[in-house]
Amino acid sequence: MELAQWQQRFEAWMAQHHATDDAAHDISHFRRVWMTAQKIAAEEAVDPLVVLTACYFHDIVSLPKNDPQRSQSSTLAARKTRRILREDFPDFPSERLDAVAHAIEAHSFSAGIAPQTLEAKIVQDADRLEALGAIGLARVFAVSGALGVALFDAADPFADSRPLDDRAYALDHFQTKLLRLPDTMQTAVGRELAIHNADYLVQFMAKLSAELQGDCLGIDASIQRRFRHSPNA
Template sequence: MRPLGSGARMNLQHWQAQFERWLKNHHTHQDSAHDLCHFRRVWATAQKLAADEDVDMLVILTACYFHDVVSLAKNHPQRQRSSLLAAEETRRILSAEFADFPSEKIDAICHAIAAHSFSAQITPLTVEAKIVQDADRLEALGAIGLARVFAVSGSLGMALFDGEDPFAQRRPLDDKRYALDHFQTKLLKLPQTMQTAKGKLLAQHNARFLVEFMAKLSAELAGENEGVDHTVIDAFSPVD
């Protein structure tokens, strides 16, 4: 993000205020992992990832605020279509609710929204889409990611982990049944999917936090409350 003039900053602030006002009135039934606070955090991260990049910040801002305007539950049969549905709904919202929004930016915004999802497997083709994807995926790692995993799994009535085999050494992974399995099925894979160099470094850093949590959990399950299980750290630490 090249330095913005006062007019460009004011324009972003104007649209951010407009989006927040609309979302507070119309996006009120989402879980805590996909709410307005999530959109704000993704936008804050995206601004850091966009530093020194020649990008359209209004495209990024808008995609950050609407990327989960449709977010189907983890156990929904059409879950993988969430980002496509969110892109379609964003197109409708911008056209119907924000008459003065620059229409020439909508295609780029909708592409960034469609491509942000891990499950959709859509390749981001623009720098803006890559930044939005990375910013959203960073939300799934670190302390916030840890909290989100267990918040979502609790709302779905899932077990925290398999007490007999918590790290799935002798069974197939099943993150629709056990929250901890989601670390291996998705979260620890995220650093290798990052689109920007800065995003990858941050993802590796935050993935290590999740591995440290796993190592601490493993130690406690073995009755060791003061240390960590270094075999878990060796097995799951992200590759640089």
Template sequence: MDLQHWQRQFETWLRRHHVDQDAAHDLFHFRRVWITAQTLGDGVEVDWLVVLTACYFHDLISLPKNHPDRHRSSVLAAQETCRVLTRDFPDFPVDRLPAVSHAIEAHSFSAKITPESIEAKIVQDADRLEALGAIGLARVFAVSGSLGVALFDAEDPFAQHRELNDKQYALDHFQTKLLTLPLTMQTEHGRHLAQHNADFLLTYMAKLSAELKGDYEMLDLAAIQPLNARQQR
């Protein structure tokens, strides 16, 4: 099975049919998820065509974060992917469609679908790693900005005295989702990388807290201490 052949075909199709997506769900996101998936699956017996296909089509439908049916995005994407593969890729092996569909359905955080196959676990981990670290940080503020969400609550940036609300403050998304991701990872390598990147986000938060207090040289480690403790639970 020539994976490069399928990758070229998928990218050509996406350039023609998937051009109006936000920067968090574009072709380059799919390509990065595929690269990460290969790292996570190194040395593991995997159906790589299933992984490749799911990586490139997992966000074929991605409803906005403020859409009432947001949690159904991955199921809708799986259904649409099967239609696209059947219609536009007649040489794609139909026996792979159920596995591709499951991997796409299970990648979503909000769908709460447990990945059953090693392929689905790798795709889920690879996509969640994209949400962490420097790229993840940029995506949070890019998506929040497009939705008109404030960067953070200047009076209480880490929600020490209020309820978290990532629909109102972008920074709240770190606590409502991103910092919880290491505990959801399905592969050992994924857990290690996720914790490493979550630590980066905590460092960013410590730097932000210091700057809000007028200190541009140090980290406010006391501000993130409760978050560190919460991560260890």
């Protein structure tokens, strides 16, 4: 079966079985991760069906960020995906199930599972790129709003004199996780894209800093210097 046919079937299944109000983990997210994965994998010898399937099902279970079992999401998603593929896609090649499950398990930041295959590395990179750039910026505040997290600490927005706490302040999440993502990327293409999009977040932080100081037109160069990714990192 052609890859496009598998994608159509997965999309149809999602439309029927995966209705969600979680804007960060909906069908549009799955599509974008797949599009990014194709860019990363363009020059690589990979199994595209494994990558496609993992991209579409990697967040079929996605517990809220404040759930105590959050780190188990990807393992639960891999387990559920095996069941879905066996029951609802009985013609899916059984010899690819282990590779799909591993790519799903290893995609999660909180799970801390190292990807062992190129397919898993590509899926992990593609998913992490969703946390950066304009989409990442929108997602972090959407998720924080849903959880009732404040945008930032008005008295100390960049945590100069306090511990970082992204459970209390959305902006803290940039330092606790997002700006660290480029150094976790598994592929050269993924790392290049991550650095570019992380710098977009730094630009936002610099603009925010200037506005908080009453400068609606400027950019805080000190924030740019402080947080921009070092090419030697």
